[in-house]
Amino acid sequence: MFAVYAERSSFDDPLSGLVVGERPDPDVPDPSTGSGQAAWTTVEVKASSLNHHDLWSLRGVGLREDALPMILGCDAAGVDEDGNEVLVHAVISDPSWSGDETEDPRRSLLSERFQGTFADRVAVPRSNLVPKPASLSFAEAACLPTAWLTAYRMLFVQGGLRPGQHVLVQGAGGGVATALITLARAGGLHVSVTSRDEAKRARALEIGAHEVHESGARLPARVDAVMETVGAATWNHSLRSLRPGGIVVISGATSGPNPDLTELNRIFFLQLRVVGSTMGTRAELAQLVSMLDATGVRPLVDRTLPMAEAREGFAAMQAGDVFGKIVFTR
Numbered sequence: 001m002f003a004v005y006a007e008r009s010s011f012d013d014p015l016s017g018l019v020v021g022e023r024p025d026p027d028v029p030d031p032s033t034g035s036g037q038a039a040w041t042t043v044e045v046k047a048s049s050l051n052h053h054d055l056w057s058l059r060g061v062g063l064r065e066d067a068l069p070m071i072l073g074c075d076a077a078g079v080d081e082d083g084n085e086v087l088v089h090a091v092i093s094d095p096s097w098s099g100d101e102t103e104d105p106r107r108s109l110l111s112e113r114f115q116g117t118f119a120d121r122v123a124v125p126r127s128n129l130v131p132k133p134a135s136l137s138f139a140e141a142a143c144l145p146t147a148w149l150t151a152y153r154m155l156f157v158q159g160g161l162r163p164g165q166h167v168l169v170q171g172a173g174g175g176v177a178t179a180l181i182t183l184a185r186a187g188g189l190h191v192s193v194t195s196r197d198e199a200k201r202a203r204a205l206e207i208g209a210h211e212v213h214e215s216g217a218r219l220p221a222r223v224d225a226v227m228e229t230v231g232a233a234t235w236n237h238s239l240r241s242l243r244p245g246g247i248v249v250i251s252g253a254t255s256g257p258n259p260d261l262t263e264l265n266r267i268f269f270l271q272l273r274v275v276g277s278t279m280g281t282r283a284e285l286a287q288l289v290s291m292l293d294a295t296g297v298r299p300l301v302d303r304t305l306p307m308a309e310a311r312e313g314f315a316a317m318q319a320g321d322v323f324g325k326i327v328f329t330r
């Protein structure tokens with residue numbers, strides 16, 4: 001079948017290992033083998049979306065050399081074997097695990113251990129399917145399972161934020177950042193945003209930010225919470241922007257994982273909370289879908305490309321030339 005996959009990894013030249021070509025159909029694990037292996041099914045992919053995770057995989061971060069070649073892609077919306085329109089939840093937990101699947105030490109994301117979604121078909125446990133409402137297009141639905149679910153959990157689960165609170169989103173243009181801005185506004189929060197780029201700051205205002213600032217600029221008022229995906233480049237600014245007792249929720253470190261200063265004095269003296277967040281549960285994905293269905297809020301799509309032109313999308317993401325989600329269609 002047609003597939004976009006990683007043939008090898010290179011930290012410095014990630015696109016050199018990207019192949020647009022053919023791969024075998026996905027294996028559906030036999031339900032009669034293994035320790036209570038959940039029933040798997042195959043979904044015909046109608047749309048998928050690109051995440052920074054796919055670039056990390058090409059860099060060899062989170063994707064083992066011995067798992068190559070690996071079809072990339074965490075996100076998909078499509079049609080299951082019974083003809084139902086579905087979203088695919090990307091977190092695959094161990095069949096023996098119960099509870100919050102993001103806390104399963106043996107979990108993986110599609111495209112890490114099991115083949116990913118940039119293909120004609122993807123195999124997943126049947127329990128990972130979430131019904132797609134008719135109000136969402138396949139392209140919109142394909143934006144939700146990674147970036148938008150991550151943003152949802154950061155704000156409303158790990159962050160515990162409520163209407164009226166003030167949140168700072170670090171970075172404006174990314175898939176997670178645009179989701180954070182849109183969802184925070186829809187959730188009744190006051191939304192401040194930083195970006196390195198003036199045009200992206202202007203666009204952040206259009207999609208719901210109340211105020212925008214240059215990256216690193218001193219804010220006019222301290223905030224209740226900061227949503228971090230940028231990492232080293234913005235970490236100290238995040239801690240300096242919080243009110244006493246405030247919370248920083250971090251789900252990524254695009255610019256690097258080791259900030260120069262960790263501001264430990266500030267953390268204990270101001271009683272700040274630092275909370276990690278990773279993806280979300282299937283139940284949270286279903287809540288997010290319901291929220292979009294009920295409110296009319298929609299993911300911001302930067303561009304839609306045929307999957308055969310995936311390389312163009314990867315190059316744009318690597319260059320930081322993106323505002324919203326890059327969607328691939330079949």
Ligand SMILES: NC(=O)c1ccc[n+]([C@@H]2O[C@H](COP(=O)([O-])OP(=O)(O)OC[C@H]3O[C@@H](n4cnc5c(N)ncnc54)[C@H](OP(=O)(O)O)[C@@H]3O)[C@@H](O)[C@H]2O)c1
Pocket residue numbers: 050051052053056146147150170171172173174175176177194195196197200215229230233234251252253254255277278279317320322
């Ligand atoms: N833990 C999880 O479950 C999870 C889930 C999804 C994503 N992530 C991680 O979250 C990060 C973002 O993912 P994504 O898919 O949204 O990526 P993306 O679309 O490439 O977005 C990158 C973002 O980082 C900002 N940025 C990059 N370098 C920066 C710098 N030096 N200074 C300031 N801002 C900078 C950009 O802001 P501007 O261009 O507007 O300045 C943009 O908002 C990635 O590291 C990804 O691996 C983690």
